[in-house]
Amino acid sequence: MLLRMLWQSLFEGRRRKALAALTVALSATLVTTLFALSVDVGDKMAREMKSYGSNIRVTPKSETMSLVVGGVDYNPLKDKETLAESDLWKIKDIFWRNNIVGLAPRLTAPVTVQVGGRDGAGKASVIGTYFDQRVPLPDDAQYRTGVRTINPFWEVAGAWPTEPDPDDTAAQVETVLVGAALAERLGVAAGDRLTLAPRGEGVTADPRSVTVSGVLRTGGPEDNAIVAPLALAQALTGLAGRVQAVDVSALTIPENELSSKARRDTGDLTAEQYDSWYCSAYVSSIAHQIEEAIVNAAARPVWQVAAGEGAVIGRIQTLLLVVSLAAVAAAAMGVSALMNTTILERAREIGLMKALGAAGWEIHALFLGEAGLVGLIGGAFGVLCGWGVAQAVGWGVFGSGVDMPLITIPIVLVISVLTVLVGSILPARTITRLHPVEVLHGRA
Amino acid sequence: MTFFITTLAHALVPLALVVALLPAAASSAPTGGISGGRAVARHGGTLLMVGVGLILGALAALVAALQASETEISTLLHSVAFGVGALTLLALALSAGTRRLGAPLLTGVGLLLVGVLAARGVFEAWAWSMDRSLTATDVINTELIVNCAGLIVGAALVALLAAVTWRVALTAGRLAAGLALAVVLVAEVLTGSASALLGLLRLDMVTVTSGRISYVAKVTMLDPWVVYMDLALVGALVLVAFLRRPRVPAVPAAASSAERVAHRRHRARAVGHRQWRTAVAAVGALLLVTISYQDLYASLPPSLSPAEPVEMDAAGELRIPIDAVKDGTLHRYAYIASDGHRVRFFLINRYDPEHAYIGVVYDACMICGDDGYIQKGDEIICIACNVRIFRPTIGKAGGCNPIPLDHTVEDDTIVITRAALEKGARYFSEVVEVEATDPVTGETVINLKAPYQYDYGGRTYFFGSEDSYETFRADPEAYTGEDEARYLRIQGHQSTEG
Numbered sequence: 001m002l003l004r005m006l007w008q009s010l011f012e013g014r015r016r017k018a019l020a021a022l023t024v025a026l027s028a029t030l031v032t033t034l035f036a037l038s039v040d041v042g043d044k045m046a047r048e049m050k051s052y053g054s055n056i057r058v059t060p061k062s063e064t065m066s067l068v069v070g071g072v073d074y075n076p077l078k079d080k081e082t083l084a085e086s087d088l089w090k091i092k093d094i095f096w097r098n099n100i101v102g103l104a105p106r107l108t109a110p111v112t113v114q115v116g117g118r119d120g121a122g123k124a125s126v127i128g129t130y131f132d133q134r135v136p137l138p139d140d141a142q143y144r145t146g147v148r149t150i151n152p153f154w155e156v157a158g159a160w161p162t163e164p165d166p167d168d169t170a171a172q173v174e175t176v177l178v179g180a181a182l183a184e185r186l187g188v189a190a191g192d193r194l195t196l197a198p199r200g201e202g203v204t205a206d207p208r209s210v211t212v213s214g215v216l217r218t219g220g221p222e223d224n225a226i227v228a229p230l231a232l233a234q235a236l237t238g239l240a241g242r243v244q245a246v247d248v249s250a251l252t253i254p255e256n257e258l259s260s261k262a263r264r265d266t267g268d269l270t271a272e273q274y275d276s277w278y279c280s281a282y283v284s285s286i287a288h289q290i291e292e293a294i295v296n297a298a299a300r301p302v303w304q305v306a307a308g309e310g311a312v313i314g315r316i317q318t319l320l321l322v323v324s325l326a327a328v329a330a331a332a333m334g335v336s337a338l339m340n341t342t343i344l345e346r347a348r349e350i351g352l353m354k355a356l357g358a359a360g361w362e363i364h365a366l367f368l369g370e371a372g373l374v375g376l377i378g379g380a381f382g383v384l385c386g387w388g389v390a391q392a393v394g395w396g397v398f399g400s401g402v403d404m405p406l407i408t409i410p411i412v413l414v415i416s417v418l419t420v421l422v423g424s425i426l427p428a429r430t431i432t433r434l435h436p437v438e439v440l441h442g443r444a
Numbered sequence: 445m446t447f448f449i450t451t452l453a454h455a456l457v458p459l460a461l462v463v464a465l466l467p468a469a470a471s472s473a474p475t476g477g478i479s480g481g482r483a484v485a486r487h488g489g490t491l492l493m494v495g496v497g498l499i500l501g502a503l504a505a506l507v508a509a510l511q512a513s514e515t516e517i518s519t520l521l522h523s524v525a526f527g528v529g530a531l532t533l534l535a536l537a538l539s540a541g542t543r544r545l546g547a548p549l550l551t552g553v554g555l556l557l558v559g560v561l562a563a564r565g566v567f568e569a570w571a572w573s574m575d576r577s578l579t580a581t582d583v584i585n586t587e588l589i590v591n592c593a594g595l596i597v598g599a600a601l602v603a604l605l606a607a608v609t610w611r612v613a614l615t616a617g618r619l620a621a622g623l624a625l626a627v628v629l630v631a632e633v634l635t636g637s638a639s640a641l642l643g644l645l646r647l648d649m650v651t652v653t654s655g656r657i658s659y660v661a662k663v664t665m666l667d668p669w670v671v672y673m674d675l676a677l678v679g680a681l682v683l684v685a686f687l688r689r690p691r692v693p694a695v696p697a698a699a700s701s702a703e704r705v706a707h708r709r710h711r712a713r714a715v716g717h718r719q720w721r722t723a724v725a726a727v728g729a730l731l732l733v734t735i736s737y738q739d740l741y742a743s744l745p746p747s748l749s750p751a752e753p754v755e756m757d758a759a760g761e762l763r764i765p766i767d768a769v770k771d772g773t774l775h776r777y778a779y780i781a782s783d784g785h786r787v788r789f790f791l792i793n794r795y796d797p798e799h800a801y802i803g804v805v806y807d808a809c810m811i812c813g814d815d816g817y818i819q820k821g822d823e824i825i826c827i828a829c830n831v832r833i834f835r836p837t838i839g840k841a842g843g844c845n846p847i848p849l850d851h852t853v854e855d856d857t858i859v860i861t862r863a864a865l866e867k868g869a870r871y872f873s874e875v876v877e878v879e880a881t882d883p884v885t886g887e888t889v890i891n892l893k894a895p896y897q898y899d900y901g902g903r904t905y906f907f908g909s910e911d912s913y914e915t916f917r918a919d920p921e922a923y924t925g926e927d928e929a930r931y932l933r934i935q936g937h938q939s940t941e942g
Contacts, residue, residue: 042585
């Protein structure tokens with residue numbers, strides 16, 4: 001009975017209902033947009049925290065000293081301190097050594113590049129690293145590691161460079177990779193010869209002539225550099241046997257309360273908690289063990305999303321919620337006004353229902369049910385529009401579309417229905433006050 | 445999501461039942477007529493008590509979190525709930541005898557119990573979900589929304605259960621409601637006594653005796669089943685209410701209009717009752733499905749793939765062709781050691797099928813014990829600590845890697861000796877029934893039924909009589925022969941070739 005009445009009354013006063021739905025749709029659009037952006041980043045962050053693989057960056061301790069004033073880094077030891085290449089095997093000797101998937105050192109050498117057979121020279125930097133280098137370990141002399149293990153998504157058009165064997169000191173680096181952006185700038189392709197001359201102050205190394213074996217595409221800073229076997233960068237900087245940083249890839253378990261407590265300060269942990277943390281493969285405990293193994297090193301987990309988009313959204317998410325709340329409140333007020341008119345207009349109908357013995361809650365259910373349906377329709381429109389706006393914002397701000405998380409749809413629909421219901425509470429109270437005799441007589 | 449619904453159900457369903465059953469059990473009429481307004485006014489007190497209890501419980505949880513005094517506060521709450529529950533049970537028994545005195549007393553003590561149960565419920569829900577965070581990050585995300593929805597849905601379901609059961613209990617009558625309430629209270633008093641006693645034992649306020657420990661252990665086993673029993677009671681109430689439903693008498697063809705009106709009223713009442721019964725059944729069934737899904741399926745640890753039993757050949761060797769195990773999946777085997785320990789081990793190719801490089805390891809970890817490893821997709825996971833094992837390192841000691849097993853490779857066959865498997869038998873705790881030999885008399889005994897046994901060098905020896913047991917004890921080495929001592933987990937990794 002109630003459903004039948006609901007269905008029939010739904011098509012009455014269509015203009016006003018369309019207006020109410022539009023009000024709700026506008027607020028729902030805003031809420032959808034803000035939610036889609038915020039939840040998308042939140043999901044990515046949660047996925048990062050819960051993933052089973054992490055990256056750790058090992059740098060000299062002085063690198064982590066922050067001396068940034070007005071955006072300029074005044075740390076006098078910046079890029080001056082280095083780690084010993086001969087210490088790297090120690091990373092594979094910690095308690096969780098078997099969970100270290102691979103490691104790749106880094107040493108950057110500023111150079112001037114001259115393309116063989118052409119005049120003029122350009123500036124660039126050479127990033128020295130391991131590609132698939134043999135690193136003898138005490139229990140495995142044939143252990144090989146490098147960027148090909150820890151960055152499997154690096155694309156090379158051409159061939160990977162050949163690396164000299166660590167035991168063969170006389171061997172020279174002959175081949176390098178050139179980043180895609182730099183290759184375009186210099187106009188080089190695989191097979192070209194380059195002459196690299198050191199550019200740093202006080203560096204007196206001989207220029208080196210090498211062959212480009214391929215063009216590298218990573219999506220990172222390597223696209224703008226020459227990526228070479230570590231020995232070449234060491235020769236060009238005069239830092240034989242040294243590295244500036246090490247990237248380590250490890251199999252870890254998701255962060256939880258214990259690990260976040262440990263991340264704040266390991267001193268806060270009780271002895272029992274410390275043991276359990278140390279013997280669990282959290283990224284923080286693995287980083288801690290690397291710091292123990294290598295003198296003067298600082299190891300930090302690299303949280304890509306948390307440090308990037310996450311930091312931005314984290315700071316403005318309260319603002320987003322307040323804006324959403326304001327939109328919802330405004331919509332509720334608009335609906336309230338419309339609802340009031342509807343009830344006054346249909347006062348005779350209500351009086352008739354009361355006179356026929358309808359209970360108060362049945363009339364309420366009729367009006368609130370109607371309002372809920374209007375909210376649902378408005379919300380659905382809002383979700384569609386919001387999806388479009390989120391895409392536009394995504395392309396405008398981040399340069400990519402936004403994956404709208406599915407949870408946004410039920411959330412926005414629930415919020416829209418709640419908006420309408422909240423807006424209807426005050427008008428619905430009028431229903432109770434209507435006396436059948438008065439309204440039917442036309443004196444309401 | 446279901447975890448939070450289930451936690452709330454376990455913590456709050458007893459409260460919901462007490463709230464729902466008290467009015468019917470304490471009512472003055474044997475079958476309650478539903479008189480809307482008055483009943484609601486009477487329930488104002490109950491709702492107030494529930495609210496106060498919930499706030500107190502939340503405060504208790506807050507204090508426990510800040511002061512790290514979880515045991516103290518939970519013991520206090522359990523003790524109070526135990527005391528008030530027992531009092532309510534007494535009042536219920538009294539009201540069965542003398543209604544005039546019993547019913548008001550039951551209502552009064554019952555109100556107090558409602559408050560206490562609400563406080564305890566909130567506290568327990570907090571304590572159970574303490575290690576389970578709502579979200580991995582502060583930024584609003586799907587997981588956070590879903591888990592919060594779980595909390596809201598769980599609380600709503602429990603509240604709905606209380607509301608609809610209250611109406612059905614009035615139809616079911618005083619006797620049925622009183623009996624159901626008695627069962628609920630007995631369960632609460634019983635489990636509450638064990639929880640309170642456990643807390644007192646932990647706080648050293650009661651001396652520890654084996655009888656107390658065994659009481660606590662036995663009664664605590666019942667805890668997870670209380671909510672199922674409560675839901676079964678709700679089902680029984682629906683059944684009683686169905687049997688006692690108001691019948692609509694047939695109306696004679698020549699009935700007066702007043703009779704027809706009365707008939708229509710009857711029918712409306714019957715329809716109303718049916719709707720309430722359906723609502724109770726629906727809410728109860730939804731709760732039952734959710735919590736049994738969580739308890740019996742979702743919260744279970746992953747199970748090991750079956751292990752293939754192995755037999756040694758005449759030379760005491762096990763030969764496994766590499767071709768049979770190089771497909772990249774985990775091949776688990778089980779060997780029964782001489783004293784009945786079931787030694788699980790597995791073989792897995794560390795690289796691709798073209799480069800067969802087989803890791804041969806025990807299915808146990810030096811840190812986590814013998815829970816074992818499972819394969820999920822390409823990953824090998826330690827069940828105990830959830831660590832992913834980097835596959836090329838399987839066969840190397842260290843971290844949470846499986847313990848390496850001594851073996852040799854002959855051409856295309858992996859050879860594992862009986863002696864190697866025997867040495868690792870103590871890494872495993874599972875013991876099956878086997879025939880063993882009394883090392884002194886040479887008679888055959890069943891390991892689990894042997895009257896005497898003695899551990900020597902990590903091996904368990906079984907004896908048929910006290911004589912041979914004493915003889916062995918006097919000079920074990922005379923009888924152990926060439927049996928080598930076994931490894932124990934506490935000794936750490938032994939040097940083995942990986």
